[in-house]
Amino acid sequence: MASIDTLLDHVMPRTPRLTVDLARLEIRQAAIRFCRESRCDRRTLASFNTVPADPLYVLTAPADTAISEVIGVALDEEKIDPLRPDEIPANAETETGTPSHYGYRPKTGELQLIVAPSVVQAVSVIVAVEPSASTTVLNDWIAQRYGRDIAYGALAELLEMPKKPWSDPQLSVLYRGKFNTAIADARDEADKGMTGAATRTRPVFGLR
Structure with missing residues (x-):
């Protein structure tokens, strides 16, 4: 550094x-x-596994940085698409299945999988940091x-x-x-x- x-x-x-x-x-x-x-400063975070029925996962920024934006998310190496907050369905946290989209909550640092996963899957995340x-x-x-x-x-x-x-x-x-x-x-x-x-x-x- x-x-x-x-x-x-x-x-x-x-x-x-x-x-x-x-x-x-x-x-x-x-x-x-x-x-x-x-x-410009993009980081590939270490992968982690989902917990069935839990849609929210806190991402902790690398040392001396803050997460500006989530650039990409993949489940079992298959990319899923982002949604804006106003596009996320009201039942996204309670419905379970195979997530096809994600959202990011900057205030809490939470990645939201949409919908909540029904099985364990490997999650890969690329973020832009500041x-x-x-x-x-x-x-x-x-x-x-x-x-x-x-x-x-x-x-x-x-x-x-x-x-x-x-x-x-x-x-x-x-x-x-x-x-x-x-x-x-x-x-x-x-x-x-x-x-x-x-x-x-x-x-x-x-x-x-």
């Missing part, structure tokens, strides 16, 4: 009298937004490949602050444009599988 401090050199020279603590905060926030919107709100580190390859782009996002926020020694609204617009373009490019690469295979990790799974 790479320290957030490795990106300070991209931020501090452009922001006179900025404190290191504020720089770290804005770098972290920019990294969170970058990873969340680009979905840095946690308290982390001081970034994935090495994120820092190496996108570090400068993340710094652009931090600078966009900092330079937009009014009445600061480093305030520069016009330059903020420039950096924000670079940041947003980088997010879009990273998302395109991730969706096309150009950023490499998803990293395998071993989080803790638990029942509701």
Whole structure:
């Protein structure tokens, strides 16, 4: 893992009298937004087995990350499709059978299989993750490949602050444009599988 401090050199020279603590905060926030919107940091979680009649399974994010989105789910190596919250039937938690869809509840971190499984099946999950709100580190390859782009996002926020020694609204617009373009490019690469295979990790799974 790479320290957030490795990106300070991209931020501090452009922001006179900025404190290191504020720089770290804005770098972290920019990294969170970058990873969340680009979905570039994808992890293949360790597989687990269903429990008959239980549709809900808590997914625990890898260390120093939070789950942004569930990208894909497979049961016994057969992919199933996602549903939006408003598409999930009211009886999805009580009906049993062979799950054909899934949903994800970000507030509770629960993966919902739709419908509840009637037999034991192996579940594989791919997620997109973002840095946690308290982390001081970034994935090495994120820092190496996108570090400068993340710094652009931090600078966009900092330079937009009014009445600061480093305030520069016009330059903020420039950096924000670079940041947003980088997010879009990273998302395109991730969706096309150009950023490499998803990293395998071993989080803790638990029942509701």
